[in-house]
Amino acid sequence: MPHDAHYVGAKHKRWREKVLRRAGYLCEECRRYGRLDKDGLPVAATVAHHIKPLDEYPELAYDVDNGRALCEKCHNKEHPEKGGKARRY
Ligand SMILES: [Zn+2]
Ligand SMILES: [Zn+2]
Numbered sequence: 001m002p003h004d005a006h007y008v009g010a011k012h013k014r015w016r017e018k019v020l021r022r023a024g025y026l027c028e029e030c031r032r033y034g035r036l037d038k039d040g041l042p043v044a045a046t047v048a049h050h051i052k053p054l055d056e057y058p059e060l061a062y063d064v065d066n067g068r069a070l071c072e073k074c075h076n077k078e079h080p081e082k083g084g085k086a087r088r089y
Helices: 003-007 010-022 028-032 072-078
Strands: 047-050 067-070
Touching (some): 010 067, 028 067
């Protein structure tokens, strides 16, 4: 089974939606540092990131408390192991 199989499916979609909604669809990391986008607006979150990696905590895959709403940029920083390459989850 491909490694990213966890991420596919309705369950993950619902989890992601809940995480983003809880954050008001804004990047939690940017908000913490008061960063704004180029238009001077709060930065929108596009990715729901797992705080505890799924490889180690598969039981937390759909735990909203294990999710953080992030923008693409902040999310890439959370995954230096991927060489800064965009990874959606
Ligand atoms: Zn951000
Ligand atoms: Zn992530």
